[in-house]
Amino acid sequence: MVGKVLGEKAELRSRIKELSGVINVVVAEVNSLSLAEQKAIVETNWPETQKKHETEEKKLSPLPNADKYTKIVTRFSPNPDCVLHLGSARAILLSHEYARMYNGKFILRFEDTDPKIKRPALKFYDSIRQDLKWLGCTVDEEYIQSDRLPIYYEYTEKLVGDGNAYVCECPSEEFRKKTIAMQACPCRDLPAGEHLERWHRMLTGGYTEGQAVVRVKTDLQNPNPAVRDWPALRVIDTQKYPHPRVGSKYIVWPLYNLAAGLDDHLMGMTHIIRGKEHYTNMVRQKYMYDYLGWTYPEAIHYGRLKITGADLSKSKIVAGIKAGTYAGFDDPRLGTFAALRKRGIQPESIKKMIIDVGTKSNDVTLSWENLFSYNRKILDAASARYFFVSQPLELKVLMVPKVFNAKLPLHPEKPEQGFREYIITPESEDKSVSFWVSKKDVETMEPEKIFRLMELFNVKIENKTGCLVTAKFASESYEDVRKIKVQLIQWLPKGTEFPAQVVMPDALVTEGFAEADCKKLKPDAIIQFERFGFVRVNEVGEKLVAYYAHK
RNA sequence: GCUCCGGUAGUAUAGUCCGGUCAAGUAUACUGGCCUUUCGAGUCGGCGACCCGGGUCCGAAUCCCGGCCGGAGCACCA
Structure with missing residues (x-):
């Protein structure tokens, strides 16, 4: 009560002792009245306080530093190695929604730079496009990273030439021992010219898988070992593991931080909205941005989204289908958009739920009930x-x-x-x-x-x-x-x-x-x-x- | 182990930056009434939360310290 009065009349602040005495007396008096009496007093004297509350639709909180940019640009950048599911819903819907909210641009970028381990498949490029369309997310621009290798090579050339990146020939275990000890590997301090030579050798097939990797220099003293001299490009035997789109055309492939890091700047991204598992990637990429004289976009890292009972792990979904446990990507037990669509879940319901959840960085476990109640409201009004x-x-x-x-x-x-x-x-x-x-x-x-x-x-x-x-x-x-x-x-x-x-x-x-x-x-x-x-x-x-x- | 995040009702979220109008708002779930030729929808009410312990302050969900719990990262994956 004291706080309430002070909040309204700050000038009484110096007379707190006196004030609290008065308040205690008044409070005791009010408490001696019955609830009905109290209500009656309020209604006769201050009827305007009896306002009705109305529920307004929940909106997204404003984007950080939105006013610094003339046009907001966001992106969704999936690896086309699986169909989309609820786990991606936050990245998709928040990115798209913010772009629309600020009259900005929404980009779809396929991150298909791993022909070997997280191998993309042609059918998923299209299924992803369809899922976005179904969700009501219209794409303003689309890029495919496997078309952009020359661009990545160009910047790598610059980074290596400037001595900000180097070609490391150390076996990964050797390198790891060094970085954990905060020590440079034998390659790191070789002259830039030597590294440029190695880099060209990489491109022309002078190394096989695992023999060389381009690393971006960071601070070896960085408290987080994961940040120290991160790998940027590596050699893939594309004869053995051809890329589904460009086949064996390239043998040097960029890793996530190089490709995504360059693209985010090159495509004019102002806001990156992605899962918190990418938090250290931001830290890593900032070194590269400094070398290139760029400023890093605003980044929002949200937590993982789970839904009780449904498996949202890509690998488990794929494994379950392969084993015949699931009938397909649209098996009703799955949390894929294909499954939700098949069950009659409206994209608008998913959108509402995601906006409701927002951009917090802690994990959320949603229950189906929540999704259903949004959906029921839509369906109930129209369904025969x-x-x-x-x-x-x-x-x-x-x-x-x-x-x-x-x-x-x-x-x-x-x-x-x-x-x-x-x-x-x-x-x-x-x-x-x-x-x-x-x-x-x-x-x-x-x-x-x-x-x-x-x-x-x-x-x-x-x-x-x-x-x-x-x-x-x-x-x-x-x-x-x-x-x-x-x-x-x-x-x-x-x-x-x-x-x-x-x-x-x-x-x-x-x-x-x-x-x-x-x-x-x-x-x-x-x-x-x-x-x-x-x-x-x-x-x-x-x-x-x-x-x-x-x- | 190291490096980061985060902890508000069953679930999710608002408020935390910048302490007071927060005896904490909202949605959903649960629950009671009304309404309804669906056990649906609608409508009115109810229940239910600031992780713990210290500190600063007239005043702490909010600031500080310690603890506990949860999560993420530590790949030549994205």
């Missing part, structure tokens, strides 16, 4: 409703007094979306009608219990035997059962069913019957099977195949 009866069992209703005409809206709040209609005609002498209902509902049925077939009529259960339940028509009006809160269940007239399979998030399949109207649906349609969940239609043929999104 249908009945789906999972694991169908027969319900025979006797003594149906007349022909019923059921008209079911496709969307409860939007009648303009249309209806589906059923004409229910009692058959034979017992005036019976047979329906399909789901096993789950049948399990709760017992004699005498009343259920309502949604939008149709109420029935009283008579008998339950094996796979047949018999019931008796009870009444028609909903009002009759509304107050006693009977369970509304979904139903399908026997004979109208359309076989359906729903692939669940665990990849298991739920079999059942959908409404015949579902035959008209097109792949990609997202519908709600009432009381079952939202699903995305994958194919419509002899039967309906859909993927389960969420409740």
Whole structure:
């Protein structure tokens, strides 16, 4: 309380002792009143304080030093060695979103400079482009690093010529021993001319894999051994490991820090948004920037994003597919964008979630619930409703007094979306009608219990035997059962069913019957099977195949 | 081991730079009412957090020190 008063009236600061005495008296007085009395006083004297809170959409915090640049430039730079997944969502969406927020430029740069260990594959260049498009991230410029080797060579020539980089012939273990001891390796202090010669020898095939590596000089005393004289280019036997795009054209390939470091400046990057695993790479690259007289862009390093239950590691995804554990890159158990898309997750939901998470550098473990709730809000507003009866069992209703005409809206709040209609005609002498209902509902049925077939009529259960339940028509009006809160269940007239399979998030399949109207649906349609969940239609043929999104 | 980050309700985030209007905001989850011919959506309410210990100060989520816990990097990968 003292703080509050001082915050408003700073001039009282010198009279704190006096002030706190007064405040104590007032507080005691207020506390002696009941809550209702306190409220009444506030309302009569200061009605304007009773303002309503409104929730505004969460926005991204401003980019550091944004005003220093005339045009903000960001990039997303994947290695095309796998499909994209939720783990990349932060880099993609934040980079793109910031570019748009500042009316800047968003660049896609393929970092495919490792033909051997993290080998790119042609198909992924395109799948990445498609994923970005799906996410709503439009690319202003695209670069592929494997097209840019001459540029990297040019700058390497300069760095080596200036004595800021050197060609090291030491075996890596030898080199490591030296750096840990903060000592120069035998190559480091050789004259620049000698290194230029070695560099040319590298380019012309004078070294085989592992025999030589270009290193950028840093401070051997740098407290972090990982920073000391980092490797910049190495020799790859591209006869043995041809690059998928440029084959065996080059044998000297840049490493991450050289290629990305040069490109970030050359492409005019103002802000780099990437995972915190790259933090030391910034430290390393700054040495090179100093040699070249460049200033390093603003860098934001966010933490890893995990989602409970899903594996977001590229290697595990690839291994799982190879082993047949997963059906493919779009297996519903995976956190790939392909899988999310197949399940009917809207890109807008992912975007909201990522913006909500922001750019903090600690790791986050998201739960699917969060994503689903965003997605549900989008889907709920638009999706058509249908009945789906999972694991169908027969319900025979006797003594149906007349022909019923059921008209079911496709969307409860939007009648303009249309209806589906059923004409229910009692058959034979017992005036019976047979329906399909789901096993789950049948399990709760017992004699005498009343259920309502949604939008149709109420029935009283008579008998339950094996796979047949018999019931008796009870009444028609909903009002009759509304107050006693009977369970509304979904139903399908026997004979109208359309076989359906729903692939669940665990990849298991739920079999059942959908409404015949579902035959008209097109792949990609997202519908709600009432009381079952939202699903995305994958194919419509002899039967309906859909993927389960969420409740 | 060495070098960096970071720790706010179950989860995630705002606030931390620049101490006071923070008895800590928001979303989601959970929960109660209302509404609703879906166990969905909507709506109104509720529950629930500043890692720990010291210090500075009239006043600390915020500043300082120590501890604990979590994460990242330490490749001729990106």
